[in-house]
Amino acid sequence: MSASGKNCSLLPSTTMVSGTVNHAQVKHVLEPYLVILSGCDRGRQFKLEQQSYVIGRSDEADIVIGDPKISRRHCVFTVFKDRILFEDLQSTNGSFLAGERIEKHWLSAHDRIMAGDTVMRIDYKCYSEAESEQALYRAAYTDALTGILNRGAFMQRAHEEFSYCKRNNALLSIVMCDVDHFKAKNDAFGHPAGDQVLKELSAILSEQMRKEDLLARYGGEEFIMMLRETPGDAAAGWAERIRRSVMHYPFTYKGQTIPTTISIGVCTRRVTAIDSLPTLIRIADDALYLAKQNGRNRLEIAHFNSASDWR
């Protein structure tokens, strides 16, 4: 399809985009946001500040969507002064507008693009409106202390990924980690110091993750990670690097150093028709339990009978 609708502006007529505005007006300037309306990333929104944004499910994309039916680099939104051009990047499953597959299209105000199971739209909104929506999103899907995904949001996204791996007989790794003797740290340094350790630990984990992987706070001082299409050896090597980084990281609270280590359980599995996500998580959790039993500050890997199951 050609880039139709070329002359139609996305901006409502009341929008102030140019000229001098005073401070109060700035708050009401409408700016473009990409809003995810359905799919596993439902409720997320991204302010479009650059000139173009590649959407996809890999690290190569500017905006990573967890939907397994989206290609690694699926489509691109190019932002012009008052309108936006959509282009599909020869994605495997295509992009659709009102049920029709599209290649390139100037977006109109209410156009909804469907890619995989994800429906998205460009909305113009002012900062305060976007902020209050973001606050609702954060309350529903993220952990208040660390800002990473909460357990419910993780399970929702992980189920999507798991179904994809099952259909494609693909490799999936679950890594679970837990702070060692955390109760003793709370007792020795105080609860706020313990909170600080959890915040810094989640930041260390986040930094080490690829954009397409998942990280969540699974329980009090327990974190869970899902690594896509990662062979067992690579997942174990990655987890070991994390363990060492944590061991050497100078956790401090109000000038006091809080020596911190973690134990880790890793389970990598080529997902087959008979597997379930709770089973993989249980196996990773059992490996974590073993790491605790075997002395803590260590990694245990769940092994399967056949090497082809985890390589």
Ligand SMILES: Nc1nc2c(ncn2[C@@H]2O[C@H](COP(=O)(O)OP(=O)(O)OP(=O)(O)O)[C@@H](O)[C@H]2O)c(=O)[nH]1
């Ligand atoms: N500061 C802080 N502590 C928390 C939070 N959530 C859970 N905890 C504490 O984490 C501690 C976990 O203690 P345990 O389950 O006994 O485990 P542990 O002391 O880490 O011992 P091992 O896991 O066996 O090494 C409990 O004392 C909880 O109160 C939190 O958000 N902040």
